[in-house]
Amino acid sequence: MAVDRVLANLDLNLLVTLDALLRERNVTRTAEGLGVSQPAVSGALGRLRRHFGDQLLVRVGNRYDLTPLASRVATLTGPALAGVRRVFDSTAAFDPSGLDREFTIVSSDYAATVLGPLIARRVAALAPGARLRFQQTTPYAVDHAADTLRSADGLLIPHGFVSGLPYLDLYTDRWVCIVSEDHPEVGDALTMDQLADLPWVVIFDRPTAFAPASRQLRMLGIEARVDLVVDGFAQMPFLVAGSRRVALLQERLARLLAPVARIRVLECPFEVIPLAEAFWFNPMYRNDPAHMWLRDILSAAAAELRG
Structure with a gap:
């Protein structure tokens, strides 16, 4: 009492x-x-x-x-x-059509670009009263994922950066190299010597970096000539276009932006581990009906993307 x-x-x-x-x-x-x-x-x-x-x-x-x-x-x-x-x-049976809730998803601009539209379309169709907020991720948000997920519904990021939290596997993607459509020195394929000589566009350029370009090259004995450091993937094709620069980018995003940015998508001349995108969330949401519904939406969107 x-x-x-x-x-x-x-x-x-x-x-x-x-x-x-x-x-x-x-x-x-x-x-x-x-x-x-x-x-x-x-x-x-x-x-x-x-x-x-x-x-x-x-x-x-x-x-x-x-x-x-x-x-x-x-x-x-x-x-x-x-x-x-x-x-x-709580209701007798969860009905998304009456849902009045904002879902915050912390995501890179890459995931928000390739998967976000598929998620948004499903949410709009099934829960017109729900709102989505895609919040740009940062190295700090990833390094402190548990704290980030105190105020967000989930974190869209590949495996390898977060541990000890529940997650939902979504899809895989490959890393490819991108160069300008009219690059004067690169033909149909890139060589390791060219990767050592050409200037690079990289993301964050620190340990919590989602593009493993510099790390992979160092393992191969090549120190990348970093020309530009950015905090988003979607910028990279436009900063490569019309220049000698090269960058490593997710294949789905690269092919989506290639016609607009006027870039070429090339195979990497070295083996790069594919990324496995997942949705990480706070354990307190494991049995939350609305959050379970959101995870079903993400699964369906990812299945469409894979298809």
Whole structure:
């Protein structure tokens, strides 16, 4: 009964604000994200501080850090919100046509381009009230996947970068080399000597890089001449076009953009491990009816892409 009295005196909106505050660590950004006024968030923070008997957020220089208590609470807010959502989303039989929910998928521009339209078409047809948000991934989001998935429904990324989380296998793709359509030095095939000599366009150029160009070449004793570093795959064909540059790109994306960017798609003169794209998600969503439906949508979209 004591627990019931505590819950009866709590506003569930505070849980939403608490989760956002602990993620953003900033009152202004929290207010913008929730679509409420800054004074409203400041007032909620005051109520939360009184409830916990703790400052939760403390200023350190120009930023706010979490107190030890807030760090522990931050691991609980995501699962708690998911549980509340499951309670109020529950029906005798799940019906996506009445779904009013936004799904956030953290994805590279590659996956959003080749798979995103197939997902969006199915969601629009079966759940017109649902919304999709494709959020561009970053090396930080991948390095901290468990934390990323506290506030997202899933992460679209190949195997090899994330472990210890449930996933749904979707499809495979090959890596190919791309050069300008009118490249003056490259014929019908690339050679290893050309890969060592030509300037490269690479993505991120750091360990958490989804294109293994530099890493693969180093293993073969070649140090790539990096000319351009970008943070998205879709830019690469247009930065290769009309230049001496070369890049490594997923075959599905390369062939989709080749006619527009005026590039040629060539086989790599060395063996590159194919990528196996998967959808990684928080274990708390394993039995969530709406999330299970979303995973079915991704499976169907991937099957169409494979076909």
